[in-house]
Amino acid sequence: MNTADFRRELRVWLDAHDLAPGDDHGLDAQVAQLARVRRALWEAGWMRHGWPREVGGLGGPGVLRAVLGEEIASRDLAEPGIWSMVEVLVPTLIDYAPPALAADMVPRLLSGREQWCQGFSEPGSGSDLASLSTRATRDADDWVVSGQKVWTSLAQYAARCVLLARTGGPGHDGISAFLVDMDSPGITVRPLRTIHGVDEFAEVFLDDVRVPGDRLLGAPGDGWKLAMDLLPHERSTCFWHRIAHLHSRLDRLLADGCEPDADSLGAAWLDLHTARCRSAHTQRALAEEGRLGPETSVDKILLATAEQRLFDTARDLLPGAVELTDAGTWRTEYLYSRAATIYGGTAEIQRNIVARRLLGLGKE
Amino acid sequence: MDADERELLEQTLRKTMTGTSGTGLDTALADLGWTQMLAEEPDTAVPLVFRLLGETGAHASVLNDVVLRETGGPPGRTPALPYTGGLWVEWVRDGDAGDRPLDPGLPLRRVAEGGPVPLAGGRRALGWWLLGTGRTMLALARRHVLDRQQFGRPLASFQALRHRLAETHVALEGAEAALTAAGDDDTSPLLAKAAAGRAALTAARHCQQALGGIGFTAEHELHLHVKRALVLDGLLGSARDLTREAGTLLLREGRTPRLVEL
Numbered sequence: 078m079n080t081a082d083f084r085r086e087l088r089v090w091l092d093a094h095d096l097a098p099g100d101d102h103g104l105d106a107q108v109a110q111l112a113r114v115r116r117a118l119w120e121a122g123w124m125r126h127g128w129p130r131e132v133g134g135l136g137g138p139g140v141l142r143a144v145l146g147e148e149i150a151s152r153d154l155a156e157p158g159i160w161s162m163v164e165v166l167v168p169t170l171i172d173y174a175p176p177a178l179a180a181d182m183v184p185r186l187l188s189g190r191e192q193w194c195q196g197f198s199e200p201g202s203g204s205d206l207a208s209l210s211t212r213a214t215r216d217a218d219d220w221v222v223s224g225q226k227v228w229t230s231l232a233q234y235a236a237r238c239v240l241l242a243r244t245g246g247p248g249h250d251g252i253s254a255f256l257v258d259m260d261s262p263g264i265t266v267r268p269l270r271t272i273h274g275v276d277e278f279a280e281v282f283l284d285d286v287r288v289p290g291d292r293l294l295g296a297p298g299d300g301w302k303l304a305m306d307l308l309p310h311e312r313s314t315c316f317w318h319r320i321a322h323l324h325s326r327l328d329r330l331l332a333d334g335c336e337p338d339a340d341s342l343g344a345a346w347l348d349l350h351t352a353r354c355r356s357a358h359t360q361r362a363l364a365e366e367g368r369l370g371p372e373t374s375v376d377k378i379l380l381a382t383a384e385q386r387l388f389d390t391a392r393d394l395l396p397g398a399v400e401l402t403d404a405g406t407w408r409t410e411y412l413y414s415r416a417a418t419i420y421g422g423t424a425e426i427q428r429n430i431v432a433r434r435l436l437g438l439g440k441e
Numbered sequence: 442m443d444a445d446e447r448e449l450l451e452q453t454l455r456k457t458m459t460g461t462s463g464t465g466l467d468t469a470l471a472d473l474g475w476t477q478m479l480a481e482e483p484d485t486a487v488p489l490v491f492r493l494l495g496e497t498g499a500h501a502s503v504l505n506d507v508v509l510r511e512t513g514g515p516p517g518r519t520p521a522l523p524y525t526g527g528l529w530v531e532w533v534r535d536g537d538a539g540d541r542p543l544d545p546g547l548p549l550r551r552v553a554e555g556g557p558v559p560l561a562g563g564r565r566a567l568g569w570w571l572l573g574t575g576r577t578m579l580a581l582a583r584r585h586v587l588d589r590q591q592f593g594r595p596l597a598s599f600q601a602l603r604h605r606l607a608e609t610h611v612a613l614e615g616a617e618a619a620l621t622a623a624g625d626d627d628t629s630p631l632l633a634k635a636a637a638g639r640a641a642l643t644a645a646r647h648c649q650q651a652l653g654g655i656g657f658t659a660e661h662e663l664h665l666h667v668k669r670a671l672v673l674d675g676l677l678g679s680a681r682d683l684t685r686e687a688g689t690l691l692l693r694e695g696r697t698p699r700l701v702e703l
Contacts, residue, residue, distance in 0.1 A: 080703055140703050147703075317703070327697045340681075343688030346697060347639075350632050354618035357701045375614045378607075431610055432603035436583055441598050 078126070078137060084144050087123055094121075096154050102406060104275050107156045108192060108234050114155045115189030118145070124187050132171060132183035139314065140360055146318035150325060157322040159192075159231060159277070161315035165307040166193050169239055173294035173303050174256060182237065182256065194235035194259070196226040196281055197304060204426050206241075207249045207301060211283060213242035218290040220244075220255065222283050223263075228420070232266045232279035235259045240283075241300045252300030256292045263287070273412035309369035311421060312376050313359055319380060320353050323387055326410065330387075333405075335394035345390040348383035355379050371434035374427040381417040381424060388414040442485055451489060458499040462546065464535065466501040476516070479506055483562075488620070491566045495573020498665055500546055502534045504676075507566045511559035521555020522563070525675040525682050529555050544668040549676075561630040563677050568620045568630070568637035571673050575613050575637075575644035578666045582606060582648035585655070596651070605647035612640035622701045628690065629700045631683050638680030641670040 078086075096117055098110045118124035127141035128134025142164065150157045163186055170179045185191040202209040211224025222242050232238070238257045245251030259266070263286040268276035295303060327345060335342070355376055363369055388411040392399045398407040418424035432438045442450070457469045470490070478486035487507060494500060508520050521529045531552045542549060583606060586596040596602055616636040623633035645667045649656050656663040674680055691697060 084702075143703055324697050324699060327691075331691060331695050331697070337692050339685045339688030339692060341688065342691050343635075343684035343686065346687050346691055347632055347635050347684055349697070350700060351615040351619050351636050353699070354622040354701055355615055357622065357703060358618045360703055372614075375611050378611045379615050425604070428604045428607040429600070431607035436579075436603075436606055436610055438583070438586065438597040438603055438606065439595070441600055441603065 078141070080138075080140055080144060083126065083141050084148070087145065087148055090121060090123065091148060091152060091154075097152075098154065102409070104277055107159065107275075108231065111155045111159055112189040112192070114149065114160075115187065119184075119188040128167065128183075128187065129171065131176060132167070132179050133187065138364060140364060143314045143317040143360060146314060147321035150318050150322040153325065157318050161311075161318050162193070162195070162230065163187060164314045164318075165310050166195065166239060168310045169254075169294065169303060169307050170256070172306060173254065173299065175291060178256065178291065185236070191236040192231050192234040193237045193239065194229050194232045194279075194281075196229050196232075196238045196240040196257075198228040199225060200227050204423055206304065207252065208247075209241060209243060209252065211240075211242045213244050213253060213255065213288070215244075216287075220288045220290065220293070222255070222257070222286045222288055224283050226281040226283070227269070228278045229266075229281045230277055230279075232259070232281050233268050233276075238281070239294070241304060244297050244300075249301040250298050252304075253297045254294040254300040254303045255288050256294060257286065257288050261286050261288070272415065273409045275409060275413070309363060309373060312373035313356070313363045313369065316352075316356050316376055316380055317360060319384070320349065320356055323349055323384055324353070326391070327387060330391050330394065333395055333398070335391070336396075338394055341390045341393060345383075345387045348379070348386050352376070352379040352383045371430050374422075374430040374435070377422065378424065378427050378431070381427075384414050384417040442482055447485065447489070451493070454490060454493050455497060458493055458497040462499040463501070463548070466499055467503075467534065470501055470503065475503065476506070479503075479510060483507075483510070487562070487566050488569045491569035492573040492576075495570045495575070495669075496577050497573075498577065498662065498669070500669075502532050502548070504563060504566060505532050505534065508558060508563045511562045520558055521552050522558060523555070523560075523677060525679040529553065530676070542672070544665075544672045546665070547669070547672055549672065560677050561625065561627050564630040564634040564683075565620065565623050567673055567677055568616065568623070568634040571634075571637040571641040571670060572613060572616050572620060574666050574670050574673070575609070575616070575641040578641075578644040578648040578663060578670075579606065579609050579613065581661075581663055581666075582609075582651040582656075585652050589653075602651050605651055609640075609644045609647045612636075612643040616640035624700075626700075628687070628698060631678070632687060632700070634678065635680045635683035635687065638670075638674040638683070642674060642680065645670050 096114050115124055123145055125135040126137050127139045130136050149155050149160055167183055170183055186193055199209050213220045213222045236259055238259055240255045240257045241252055243251050244253040263284040265282040267280045269278045269280060271278060359376055391407055392411055399411045461469050490503060505519055509516055509518060519531050519534055521531055524530045529552050530549045533548045533550055537548060586602055589596050619633040619636040623629040652663055655661045
């Protein structure tokens with residue numbers, strides 16, 4: 078199915094099927110809504126387009142998933158951050174899990190039956206992810222994992238976790254990846270209280286957690302490569318979803334009767350439009366070349382800048398909407414936007430990558 | 442035009458523009474078939490020619506041709522062009538510059554208010570020119586920070602400068618994406634020129650800083666590009682004007698147009 082037909086037929090279907098969320102914006106409700114939307118889209122087939130048949134998909138180009146996510150974001154049917162998590166988790170499974178494991182597991186996630194999480198960051202390893210110290214040790218056919226993860230989105234809801242742990246020496250080469258069942262003995266999850274009031278992130282404590290040998294993703298030492306390979310997925314499809322979401326928020330700002338400051342509104346739109354043009358270019362590059370490289374740091378910087386400018390503009394032009402009322406979502410979303418220059422590689426890390434890899438400025 | 446032909450044309454144009462500017466370049470471009478290219482393959486010719494004007498620092502009066510093509514009027518004229526602040530200018534074809542211009546290379550002359558002019562094509566063209574100018578400023582600054590040593594190490598090793606140049610690169614890449622996506626409507630070229638003007642001014646600011654003292658002298662070519670960016674930004678609407686116009690459009694429509702689709 079081509080992109081235009083897909084979009085048109087999807088819109089017809091969404092118009093005919095009411096998947097609108099309720100009034101509860103709490104995290105439990107968001108996660109339940111996400112599962113509900115996925116289930117409906119999976120059963121109707123929409124959720125399967127753009128994924129390979131080996132994992133329950135219907136095939137077709139990945140760009141169909143970007144279109145689906147844009148429609149979901151534009152209609153506010155699911156929170157875009159948690160909606161997009163499958164875009165990094167599923168390609169990871171497809172590329173690194175034994176085929177039988179991927180075929181068994183991926184449909185559970187895509188169909189909304191399960192939520193998964195991604196255990197990468199640690200208290201001592203944020204920007205310097207390669208220094209992570211959670212350790213996995215071989216014990217007969219199994220691995221035994223101990224350590225601590227942090228910023229693990231949806232860990233308290235997750236059935237599985239794509240986990241990075243050290244199996245070898247220091248540095249990139251000593252890291253391996255696993256698909257861990259979150260109900261394994263020895264796992265404790267503690268949600269983090271955060272600035273925006275949604276306990277979406279959690280700490281995950283692993284205490285001698287036994288992981289079967291067939292849950293190793295790739296070979297021992299492939300963990301860093303796996304982590305790098307998921308960046309193109311995050312920075313193509315997920316970014317397109319997020320940009321669509323931000324357009325819907327600029328619409329809402331206009332609808333909410335903001336101050337008619339043409340300069341600020343124009344600047345917010347210019348940033349968003351630029352990020353959208355760049356992201357469209359990146360989608361095409363991915364479709365044509367099958368891979369993306371360090372140039373996606375440009376997309377990341379454009380998006381984070383656009384996101385923060387949009388919510389800064391909202392706070393300026395809807396005075397008090399962030400500070401004096403918690404009606405609507407401006408407060409939560411404004412505060413969440415502060416993280417846009419931190420998660421997924423900080424603004425500084427992105428600029429370091431641009432300087433080193435794209436401008437060829439050598440080492441610092 | 443296939444990729445090889447395009448590559449060959451780019452090499453030829455770059456070589457021509459490196460040796461010639463102004464009325465001489467007008468003649469050289471005419472000999473290379475500019476009029477025909479503009480008529481038959483404007484989507485190839487305009488980005489290429491205007492970006493290369495920026496990259497090489499040359500100039501020619503080809504903006505007139507782009508604007509006249511849209512008006513459908515006879516070629517060869519010099520239409521009055523809106524400048525920022527409600528001013529009007531003319532890009533004279535005989536190379537005679539106006540009175541004490543900032544960028545002495547550009548033959549722009551203040552004129553009385555002109556009639557309505559179609560702007561989309563001219564804005565796209567100027568956007569590509571600004572992009573090329575910005576890319577050259579970045580290339581000059583990059584060369585300088587790699588070559589120059591202070592405190593016993595290259596300037597390029599200092600994170601503050603690396604981040605300025607990274608910021609410049611990001612602005613230019615964003616502008617290029619907006620220019621590439623700009624269509625024949627009025628709004629996408631408006632946003633594209635705003636992005637390009639802003640990127641060129643960002644480049645001017647950061648690259649000037651990275652070049653330090655030498656970039657403030659007339660011995661180094663940076664100042665030519667900085668001045669060109671300032672002048673071209675104002676022509677057919679500055680980044681500031683266009684951004685405001687975009688905001689006015691949003692307030693009128695009450696909804697954000699999605700101007701590119703997958």
